[in-house]
Amino acid sequence: MNIRYELLAPADRKKLPNCVSDMPFGALRTNHMFLVDYLDGEWRDARIVPYGPIPLMPGAVALHYGQAIFEGAKAFRHPDGEIYLWRFEKNAERINHSARNICMAEIPEDMQQEAVERLIDVEREWCPVEPESALYIRPFMFGTQDILGVRPSDSYTYCIMLSPCGPYYKGGFSKSLELLITCKYHRAVSGGTGTSKVAGNYAASLLPAEYAHSQGADQVLYLDCTNTYLEEVGTMNHYHVLKDGTFIIPEFSDSILKSITSSTVLELAAAGKVKARQEHIRLDSFIEGVKSGEIIEAGGLGTAAVVSPVGKYILEDGTVVTVGDGRVGEHTRNLYELYNGMQTGKIPAPAGWLKKVGRF
């Protein structure tokens, strides 16, 4: 791919803060971004330019009808000083799944891979090294056609921006989350866009998240539309751990995002590294299991969240159910250490899961 570079002079570039506490999740930007436009059936003008506003017509389809999708991936600095992408090809595949789901153009996966490596290569000094930190990668795409009428755009822009980050949840790994279980709101429905990272799914989760906060919880654990089965959290898949140390993840459905983190944990299970499987999980048996002590730990899985422990569930009637002693359990901690250890190069990862960022 031919990429045009328009880089800031070294004197105009900002620098990475020294400390992870100055990297709240999602807040920082690096100096540059990658852009490419889709017009007349082809991808054109791939470029790395200073991070800044993107011109967009007021009638752009993305602004009115929500034709917008995104991904979240991470890169890590390893002890050898090099930067490694974690399973980025899975994100490249999934953004095209999302694109198909809302009738957008697909972007060739090799183009995405080259774009992300070249951008990170320009921004090398922005990849932090501290524990619980990473270079978060946010690829996204939106419909740019200036047309009022509910139909797919005929033009798109694909962009990659970078954000060095600390942990997703304030307090990091050591603090357990509280989740609200409610029948009042649903994230996605069968036959809808729940398996995709479509912007509208996240818009729909904002009010439920506010409601969760008003009830003293951090987030909602969504149920399926019949209010019978556990689905997922707005930003991560869910798991619980049985007494024998097995992680149980709700079976993927057409209203659950197929998390790359969950899928990776299931691959680790298939290789005998952890005990994990998927099941349809009834809400009533889940609550019963937590109360009886059959379920000893719980948490969430996701690129941003990594492995995030959950200590309490707040039910519709205000009852609070505590998992174990409510604190981070040993199985959750071990999984986090294994997962993060592989990502950061401290524990060997299976071949192909890490890709060293090239020098161009």
Ligand SMILES: Cc1ncc(COP(=O)(O)O)c(C=O)c1O
């Ligand atoms: C709704 C939802 N579920 C699950 C996840 C976790 O998916 P992944 O592990 O691919 O980041 C995310 C985050 O991407 C998400 O937004």
